[in-house]
Amino acid sequence: xxxxxxxxxxxxxxxxxxxxxxxxxxxxxxxxxxxxxxxxxxxxxxxxxxxxxxxxxxxxxxxxxxxxxxxxxxxxxxxxxxxxxxxxxxxxxxxxxxxxxxxxxxxxxxxxxxxxxxxxxxxxxxxxxxxxxxxxxxxxxxxxxxxxxxxxxxxxxxxxxxxxxxxxxxxxxxxxxxxxxxxxxxxxxxxxxxxxxxxxxxxxxxxxxxxxxxxxxxxxxxxxxxxxxxxxxxxxxxxxxxxxxxxxxxxxxxxxxxxxxxxxxxxxxxxxxxxxxxxxxxxxxxxxxxxxxxxxxxxxxxxxxxxxxxxxxxxxxxxxxxxxxxxxxxxxxxxxxxxxxxxxxxxxxxxxxxxxxxxxxxxxxxxxxxxxxxxxxxxxxxxxxxxxxxxxxxxxxxxxxxxxxxxxxxxxxxxxxxxxxxxxxxxxxxxxxxxxxxxxxxxxxxxxxxxxxxxxxxxxxxxxxxxxxxxxxxxxxxxxxxxxxxxxxxxxxxxxxxxx
Ligand code: TNX
Numbered sequence: 001x002x003x004x005x006x007x008x009x010x011x012x013x014x015x016x017x018x019x020x021x022x023x024x025x026x027x028x029x030x031x032x033x034x035x036x037x038x039x040x041x042x043x044x045x046x047x048x049x050x051x052x053x054x055x056x057x058x059x060x061x062x063x064x065x066x067x068x069x070x071x072x073x074x075x076x077x078x079x080x081x082x083x084x085x086x087x088x089x090x091x092x093x094x095x096x097x098x099x100x101x102x103x104x105x106x107x108x109x110x111x112x113x114x115x116x117x118x119x120x121x122x123x124x125x126x127x128x129x130x131x132x133x134x135x136x137x138x139x140x141x142x143x144x145x146x147x148x149x150x151x152x153x154x155x156x157x158x159x160x161x162x163x164x165x166x167x168x169x170x171x172x173x174x175x176x177x178x179x180x181x182x183x184x185x186x187x188x189x190x191x192x193x194x195x196x197x198x199x200x201x202x203x204x205x206x207x208x209x210x211x212x213x214x215x216x217x218x219x220x221x222x223x224x225x226x227x228x229x230x231x232x233x234x235x236x237x238x239x240x241x242x243x244x245x246x247x248x249x250x251x252x253x254x255x256x257x258x259x260x261x262x263x264x265x266x267x268x269x270x271x272x273x274x275x276x277x278x279x280x281x282x283x284x285x286x287x288x289x290x291x292x293x294x295x296x297x298x299x300x301x302x303x304x305x306x307x308x309x310x311x312x313x314x315x316x317x318x319x320x321x322x323x324x325x326x327x328x329x330x331x332x333x334x335x336x337x338x339x340x341x342x343x344x345x346x347x348x349x350x351x352x353x354x355x356x357x358x359x360x361x362x363x364x365x366x367x368x369x370x371x372x373x374x375x376x377x378x379x380x381x382x383x384x385x386x387x388x389x390x391x392x393x394x395x396x397x398x399x400x401x402x403x404x405x406x407x408x409x410x411x412x413x414x415x416x417x418x419x420x421x422x423x424x425x426x427x428x429x430x431x432x433x434x435x436x437x438x439x440x441x442x443x444x445x446x447x448x449x450x451x452x453x454x455x456x457x458x459x460x461x462x463x464x465x466x467x468x469x470x471x472x473x474x475x476x477x478x479x480x481x482x483x484x485x486x487x488x489x490x491x492x493x494x495x496x497x498x499x500x
Pocket of ligand 1: 018267304305335355357381385387398437
């Protein structure tokens with residue numbers, strides 16, 4: 001099996017005896033990788049039916065330690081890059097050494113790609129599951145490798161979000177950006193502001209029933225993600241995209257009159273009252289609570305498409321709200337429009353959504369974050385947006401970003417080639433957003449996300465090289481066998497020669 005994302009190096013020796021998983025296999029682990037060991041054991045028990053006990057390293061008896069064990073350990077001297085690992089598979093066992101706990105987790109995902117794809121299928125049984133003798137040495141290119149899920153336009157349950165976390169973690173993505181609020185819905189309970197969820201969460205695009213996460217629900221998502229080495233990046237989108245708030249709390253409207261709930265798909269018509277102190281008291285409470293609920297270092301404050309906010313007001317708001325988020329102790333991330341302000345809290349991160357070839361004005365706004373001491377996350381809409389239609393089928397997705405977007409186009413762009421003056425050191429990473437105006441259910445979600453999510457995984461992880469679509473599409477077809485085994489409803493694009 002070949003690997004996706006492509007590793008730094010892989011050598012195989014077909015003449016050496018292979019590793020063989022067996023009913024006697026034990027997963028041995030360093031205590032600091034115990035969660036990763038448990039998750040690996042649960043997954044492989046489900047497919048193999050083997051007992052696969054998890055035991056601490058060092059407790060093995062010499063007689064039974066021969067040949068079939070999987071050993072997880074941490075060695076910081078392996079690499080200074082977080083997430084780096086070495087995997088060795090041989091007749092004597094599988095050894096995964098991570099530079100840190102993230103590295104061990106990544107090594108286990110590589111192990112699952114080296115095993116037959118059926119290791120993703122419940123009750124597959126493990127007839128002759130062997131791995132050719134191999135050594136993989138690997139480390140990520142970018143620290144931030146993300147996906148975004150818009151739970152505001154259509155709501156997705158905790159269990160559905162957790163399934164999505166499993167799917168992205170398998171590709172070594174390590175950030176899930178949750179777009180929690182928009183015109184059509186406010187999806188997170190905030191203490192002291194009951195109407196946000198009573199009124200603001202009752203709607204969705206097309207008149208669906210909406211929904212929201214309680215504090216316990218949010219904690220369940222965080223815990224599930226953390227165990228899989230995924231950082232949750234919550235977004236409260238302001239000052240535009242706020243109709244749901246403005247429907248819930250009339251005092252946040254410039255005219256003091258509550259807005260009607262909105263279930264359409266227009267953007268750019270709503271704005272918080274930029275000149276009312278009550279706006280900042282509200283936002284201070286929301287971001288302070290959100291910071292306390294969120295272990296990760298980032299809070300995303302949106303800032304995109306604030307077309308109903310006059311320019312001078314927008315600049316005033318950008319300064320104040322970036323400062324307010326910085327005061328919580330978190331690093332703010334904003335869509336690149338916020339770069340119009342030269343008074344952002346130092347270190348604010350910009351997320352780029354314009355095209356691979358920037359339209360007028362967008363590149364300057366992104367560069368502004370770097371000038372102000374921040375890094376950037378690259379999500380060029382014409383290549384990285386997962387909600388763009390495919391060229392061959394128009395049942396789901398939008399086309400505004402020079403769409404439709406082929407799998408090839410999603411795979412062949414280079415983050416450092418987009419904005420002049422924004423290079424490798426300035427780029428924290430890459431992210432593929434799924435906006436859900438046209439995504440009412442998990443089936444549609446998986447159809448749009450897969451296979452194009454594999455592109456962002458490769459661009460975020462693998463060392464820079466000239467894009468090689470012909471090599472990528474072959475590995476993609478192999479990877480998709482595991483999607484079939486896992487029951488993922490991926491799009492069988494005619495651009496790829498699928499293997500089943
Ligand atoms: C643009 S680009 C948006 C979203 C929409 C999306 C649909 C950006 C930051 N915002 O509000 O959902 O297009 O593709």
